[in-house]
Amino acid sequence: MPRPALxxxxxxxxxxxxxxxxxxxxxxxxxxxxxxxxxLEPESVLAVVGGTDVVLGGxxxxxxxxxRDPTRVFLxxxxxxxxxxxxxxxxxxxxGFTPEIAVIRWPxxxxxxxxxxxxxxxxxxxxxxxxxxxxxxxxxETAVDLDGAVLPNDGSGVDxxxxxxxxxxxLWIAEEYRPSxxxxxxxxxxRQRLYPGRGLPKVLGRRRPNRGFEGLTGDPTGRILVxxxxxxxxxxxxxxxxxxxxxxxxxxxxxxxxxxxxxxxDDPGDLLSDLAWVDERSILVIEHDGAFKDGDPPAARKRxxxxxFDGATEVSDTSDSSEGRLVGGKTLEALSPAxxxxxxxxxLGKTLVADLLALGYPHDKPEGLVVLGPDExxxxxxxxxxxxxxxxxxxxxxxxGDGRRDRVTLWTVRLSAPLR
Numbered sequence: 001m002p003r004p005a006l007x008x009x010x011x012x013x014x015x016x017x018x019x020x021x022x023x024x025x026x027x028x029x030x031x032x033x034x035x036x037x038x039x040l041e042p043e044s045v046l047a048v049v050g051g052t053d054v055v056l057g058g059x060x061x062x063x064x065x066x067x068r069d070p071t072r073v074f075l076x077x078x079x080x081x082x083x084x085x086x087x088x089x090x091x092x093x094x095x096g097f098t099p100e101i102a103v104i105r106w107p108x109x110x111x112x113x114x115x116x117x118x119x120x121x122x123x124x125x126x127x128x129x130x131x132x133x134x135x136x137x138x139x140x141e142t143a144v145d146l147d148g149a150v151l152p153n154d155g156s157g158v159d160x161x162x163x164x165x166x167x168x169x170x171l172w173i174a175e176e177y178r179p180s181x182x183x184x185x186x187x188x189x190x191r192q193r194l195y196p197g198r199g200l201p202k203v204l205g206r207r208r209p210n211r212g213f214e215g216l217t218g219d220p221t222g223r224i225l226v227x228x229x230x231x232x233x234x235x236x237x238x239x240x241x242x243x244x245x246x247x248x249x250x251x252x253x254x255x256x257x258x259x260x261x262x263x264x265x266d267d268p269g270d271l272l273s274d275l276a277w278v279d280e281r282s283i284l285v286i287e288h289d290g291a292f293k294d295g296d297p298p299a300a301r302k303r304x305x306x307x308x309f310d311g312a313t314e315v316s317d318t319s320d321s322s323e324g325r326l327v328g329g330k331t332l333e334a335l336s337p338a339x340x341x342x343x344x345x346x347x348l349g350k351t352l353v354a355d356l357l358a359l360g361y362p363h364d365k366p367e368g369l370v371v372l373g374p375d376e377x378x379x380x381x382x383x384x385x386x387x388x389x390x391x392x393x394x395x396x397x398x399x400x401g402d403g404r405r406d407r408v409t410l411w412t413v414r415l416s417a418p419l420r
Contacts, residue, residue, distance in 0.1 A: 038107040038410040046081060046385065047093040049146065050393045053386065054081045054093045059102045060382035060408040062163040062274050063368030066103075067220035070372055072115075075102045075408070076173070079130025079159040081385035082143075083394045088209075089142040090132075093387075093394075095151055098127040099160040101171070101188065106372060107410065118188040120173065122156060125189065131157040133177040140177075141209055158182065161367075162216025162227060162274065172216060174227045179204055179212030181227060181251070194251075201258055201316065203324030204249070206233040208240065214367075215275035217283055225251040226283055228263070228272050232333050235323065240333040244268045245340070247315075247332075248307070248348060260316045260324075261309065262347045264337060266301055274369035276377065278419050282308045284353060284369060284377065292364045293357055294401035302356035302366055304377065306419070308349035315345060353377075354413050362399050363406065374418035379411040 047054040059075040066072040080097030082090045101118040120128045131154040132141045143151040162174030169186035181200065183192040196205035204212075207229060214230035232243035244265040251258050263272070266287060276284040285307055291299040315332060317325040327335060327343045335343070356366060356379065368380025383406045388397040397406040 036412045039407045046097065047146070049083075049093055049387070050395075052394055052396050054394075055386040057383045057408050058385045060365070060380045061161050061367050062216065063370045063378065063380045064163040064165045064217070065370045065372070066165055067167050070370075071106050073104050073106050073370055073378070074118075074163055074165050074171075075104060075368065075380060076160055076163040077101075078161055078382070079157070081387060083387070084389050085144055085148075087142070089144050089150075091148075091394075092131065092143050092145060092151060093385075095129070095131065095143070095145055097130050099130050099158055101163065106370075106378060106412075118171070120158060120160065120182075120184065121187075121189050123190050128190070129154045129157050130159060132159075133157040133180075159210075159212070161212070161214045161230075164216050164218045164222070164225060166218070166222035167220050168222075170222055172218065172222065172225060174213035174216035176207070176210060176212030176214065176230070179207050179229070181213070181216070181225065183253075197320075199256060200249070200251075201260065201324065202320050202322045203233065203235065203317065204229075204247070205322065206235045206240075208232070208234045208237070211271075214271070214273050215285060215369075217275035217277040219277060219280070223252065223254050224280070225253060226275060226277075227251070228275055228285060230271050230273070231265075232268075233324075235331045235333040239331075242268055243333040244337065245332060245335075245347070246272055250309075258316065259314045261312050262315060262332065262340070262345065263307060263350065264347045266303070270301060273365070273367040276369045276371045278306065278371065281310055282306055284371065284419075286366050286369050286379070288356075288366055290364060292400045293360070293362050294399070295364070296400070299357055299364070302361050303352060304354040304356065304369065304379075304413075306349075306351045306353050308351070310349060311346055312348045313345045353415065353419075356411075356413075359411075359413070361411065362401055363409065371419065372412065374420060375415040377413045377415070377419075379413060381406075381409050383408045 044056045058077040061078040062076040081093040085091045098119045103115045134155045159176040164172040171184040173182040181194045211230040215228040218225040227249045232240045234240045245262045248261045273286040288302045363381035365382040367382040370378040387394045
């Protein structure tokens with residue numbers, strides 16, 4: 001299906017309020033104004049499935065500030081609208097969709113507009129697709145079109161979920177399929193792509209399908225990148241899917257050297273999403289469950305944490321085996337927290353910065369995170385192009401609390417103490 005053109009009038013963002021939060025892990029709801037939110041209004045329809053519009057939204061898979069101007073924010077789509085199909089396949093409603101970046105001004109008044117849109121492209125300028133990449137020996141998803149016909153894998157396909165922007169305007173993307181990290185120029189053209197076994201540790205190839213790299217950040221120069229998986233590796237799957245340890249990758253882009261660290265989830269069912277840079281020794285991360293605040297069951301956790309590398313154990317495997325480092329013959333994902341502690345493996349330090357549910361956050365997927373100032377962060381949700389899986393197929397994605405259709409929404413969270 002051809003990709004609809006974007007209107008030059010772009011997307012208005014309606015500003016509605018302000019958020020405050022304590023910095024000690026005890027968030028407080030402000031006594032004054034309601035939370036400040038800015039909702040992105042899509043202007044075109046990508047597809048109609050069973051009478052449900054699949055809208056051009058999706059700019060919530062990641063967020064990154066321009067280091068030269070923190071008010072300019074880059075928002076990222078993922079691979080495009082998709083729905084569950086039998087036997088674990090995915091229906092791609094718009095197979096011709098090209099993942100892209102929208103550049104906006106973080107709203108300070110009542111509206112904001114997208115300044116430009118950057119489609120992700122190959123080195124020769126060919127648009128990249130969001131179709132599943134070849135598995136390279138790992139597990140790959142099966143994609144089908146709206147008629148159920150199997151779509152071919154695309155070796156260049158990306159499920160873009162993490163974004164970092166550097167001082168020279170270069171773009172870095174982390175994606176879920178292989179998983180891989182892509183270096184692009186400021187126009188979105190691919191310069192380099194790193195894979196497990198080709199610039200990245202082989203063990204990352206054991207990512208669980210649809211749970212590869214989910215967040216990316218780095219220093220302003222782009223010399224240091226930090227990426228996080230959405231959840232534990234299938235290493236092995238039987239144990240990894242009940243594990244609470246997730247790998248964090250640190251990459252020196254100048255030398256190519258990588259290091260790995262662990263972070264403990266609050267609950268094995270939680271997901272990690274976007275990262276934001278604080279300084280050389282710490283980053284922010286979003287941890288959340290998959291439910292809505294007013295859903296059934298209701299959400300239990302939507303939190304922003306500060307992760308510290310100080311004192312954390314580096315857990316790379318010097319032989320770069322596909323299983324990664326072993327302890328007593330077990331993979332790290334097979335070890336309990338107590339076993340990791342006995343082995344002298346310390347995870348990243350983890351301090352609560354903001355409890356989004358305590359602030360009334362209504363969305364299921366907070367997936368974009370930016371630092372807007374010393375005491376201010378921004379949260380962006382993924383609206384899944386306005387659709388979700390229903391009993392008989394895709395249906396409009398709505399907020400359970402009031403029935404409004406979910407949209408990409410920007411939240412401003414002001415902290416009571418500065419991050420740095």
